[in-house]
Amino acid sequence: MKDYNFAYLDEQTKRMIRRALLKALAVPGYQVPFASREMPMPYGWGTGGVQVTAACLTPGDRLKVIDQGADDTTNAVSIRRFFQRTANVEVTERTAEATVIQTRHRIPEVPLTEGQILVYQVPIPEPLRFLEPRETETRKMHELEEYGLMHVKLYEDIARHGEIATSYAYPVKVEGRYVMDPSPIPKFDNPRLGGNPAIQLFGAGREARIYALPPYSEVVSLDFEDHPFVASKADHCCDLCGSGRSYLDEVITDDQGSRMFVCSDTDYCASRQAEGHRGRLSPERVA
Amino acid sequence: MGAGELGIFGKMMPQPLLSVHGLTKRYGARIGCADVSFDLWPGEVLGIVGESGSGKSTLLSCLAGHQRPDLGRIAYDGADVLTLSEAERRRLLRSDWAYVHQNPRDGLRMGVSAGGNVGERLMAVGARNYGAIRDTATDWLGRVEIAAERIDDRPSAFSGGMQQRLQIARNLVTGPRLVFMDEPTGGLDVSVQARLLDLLRGLVRDLGLSVVIVTHDLAVVRLLADRLMVMKSGRVVETGLTDQVLDDPQHAYTQLLVSSVLQV
Numbered sequence: 364m365k366d367y368n369f370a371y372l373d374e375q376t377k378r379m380i381r382r383a384l385l386k387a388l389a390v391p392g393y394q395v396p397f398a399s400r401e402m403p404m405p406y407g408w409g410t411g412g413v414q415v416t417a418a419c420l421t422p423g424d425r426l427k428v429i430d431q432g433a434d435d436t437t438n439a440v441s442i443r444r445f446f447q448r449t450a451n452v453e454v455t456e457r458t459a460e461a462t463v464i465q466t467r468h469r470i471p472e473v474p475l476t477e478g479q480i481l482v483y484q485v486p487i488p489e490p491l492r493f494l495e496p497r498e499t500e501t502r503k504m505h506e507l508e509e510y511g512l513m514h515v516k517l518y519e520d521i522a523r524h525g526e527i528a529t530s531y532a533y534p535v536k537v538e539g540r541y542v543m544d545p546s547p548i549p550k551f552d553n554p555r556l557g558g559n560p561a562i563q564l565f566g567a568g569r570e571a572r573i574y575a576l577p578p579y580s581e582v583v584s585l586d587f588e589d590h591p592f593v594a595s596k597a598d599h600c601c602d603l604c605g606s607g608r609s610y611l612d613e614v615i616t617d618d619q620g621s622r623m624f625v626c627s628d629t630d631y632c633a634s635r636q637a638e639g640h641r642g643r644l645s646p647e648r649v650a
Numbered sequence: 651m652g653a654g655e656l657g658i659f660g661k662m663m664p665q666p667l668l669s670v671h672g673l674t675k676r677y678g679a680r681i682g683c684a685d686v687s688f689d690l691w692p693g694e695v696l697g698i699v700g701e702s703g704s705g706k707s708t709l710l711s712c713l714a715g716h717q718r719p720d721l722g723r724i725a726y727d728g729a730d731v732l733t734l735s736e737a738e739r740r741r742l743l744r745s746d747w748a749y750v751h752q753n754p755r756d757g758l759r760m761g762v763s764a765g766g767n768v769g770e771r772l773m774a775v776g777a778r779n780y781g782a783i784r785d786t787a788t789d790w791l792g793r794v795e796i797a798a799e800r801i802d803d804r805p806s807a808f809s810g811g812m813q814q815r816l817q818i819a820r821n822l823v824t825g826p827r828l829v830f831m832d833e834p835t836g837g838l839d840v841s842v843q844a845r846l847l848d849l850l851r852g853l854v855r856d857l858g859l860s861v862v863i864v865t866h867d868l869a870v871v872r873l874l875a876d877r878l879m880v881m882k883s884g885r886v887v888e889t890g891l892t893d894q895v896l897d898d899p900q901h902a903y904t905q906l907l908v909s910s911v912l913q914v
Binding site for chain 2: 511521590
């Protein structure tokens with residue numbers, strides 16, 4: 364497609380975003396403001412992630428896009444096709460083969476490696492937003508490391524539910540300094556934020572913020588001494604590939620209350636099935 | 651504790667906890683408060699009285715660091731408060747100092763349970779044990795006469811008097827040494843006021859708090875304050891022991907103020 368610049372955005376815009384990315388990598392967990400552009404998709408569809416991806420892509424890259432772990436949902440397919448058309452880059456569904464992975468709400472199950480870039484779509488970058496509505500005040504709280512309020516939220520969780528009920532967008536502290544919202548990934552994925560060999564970039568388009576985790580960052584999920592952080596998942600195995608270690612989606616299969624649990628990471632599930640792993644509801648077993 | 655100085659008998663003389671000199675705050679051409687000086691000693695309760703617009707709230711907000719005075723010095727425990735960095739000042743505000751607002755809605759988080767409200771200051775200074783925080787919160791709710799089973803209720807479900815008591819518990823939980831109170835009994839009916847005053851008096855005596863209390867209600871300072879400062883048009887017109895000022899007012903305005911109190 365010749366009508367657009369490579370990866371849709373013009374070079375000056377990509378340069379501006381790259382400057383924000385470099386600053387974000389230099390100060391892990393700090394929210395860097397950037398001049399977010401209107402993208403040809405609605406806010407909430409990943410306009411922040413798309414801009415970050417556009418700024419990172421080179422013609423030699425191989426792109427993977429996932430939405431809740433899946434490669435085949437509308438959001439993932441649309442964004443993948445968008446970059447196929449505007450950047451003409453190779454695309455893949457295989458985590459291990461991708462150089463840039465844009466994700467919504469998951470970290471792939473297959474461990475990432477050095478040289479890979481994971482781009483998150485972020486709806487609300489400010490972890491303190493629902494506790495303190497004033498932006499001026501939350502910035503001051505970050506500046507002065509006043510994070511007691513974050514624990515008030517966790518306290519309220521335990522007081523009301525008997526445990527920390529926050530199950531996604533679970534707040535983390537980065538390199539002992541900034542408290543960061545890891546975007547709405549399940550807390551099951553939190554342990555893989557830290558010590559990850561890949562570069563992790565977070566883009567919030569509507570809120571015009573970029574933040575980042577450089578490779579091998581120290582990331583600690585906030586908790587109490589007597590109510591430690593637990594990376595929870597549904598207590599089942601995948602019904603298609605039998606994996607007991609992956610994060611599961613619950614799928615309602617009829618109106619009689621039947622349900623099945625399947626890996627939310629479609630690439631992981633498919634490769635396990637290709638290797639011959641089977642679950643409770645695999646076609647050949649049921650038939 | 652900062653260094654005291656040696657008195658004539660060779661004993662350590664205590665130094666004032668809060669020392670204010672020539673404090674002035676202007677709003678453009680108008681005067682908020684002008685040339686206010688006083689010392690507050692450890693364990694002492696200082697009442698500031700005056701009519702609306704006399705500058706008492708301006709003075710209190712300057713003292714508590716909510717506003718910056720134009721002129722003057724404020725020393726807390728020997729250290730100049732006005733030259734502290736913002737980080738240090740805010741640390742002081744959530745550990746050594748406390749501020750009780752007139753309207754409990756300004757001082758409480760209305761969307762957070764009573765226990766969370768009391769626990770916030772603990773967590774802000776680094777408490778990370780849920781059980782311990784909850785025990786302390788329960789203890790403090792008891793001290794301000796709120797039933798322990800209301801610990802998970804939100805302040806919006808509390809009466810005005812309970813909200814004010816909760817605000818006091820929330821402020822005192824970290825064991826501050828200096829408490830600023832802005833009309834703590836404003837907006838409460840008289841019987842609730844009386845109980846709150848009783849409670850406050852007990853807490854102040856038990857904990858040995860130093861308090862600066864701003865009010866227009868002379869009955870409140872009669873009960874709580876050791877010393878009194880009367881303000882008019884932004885200036886201090888009379889100071890002295892509470893009973894002395896109230897029973898034998900010298901300045902014309904103080905006489906007017908004292909004689910204006912309705913007798914039932």
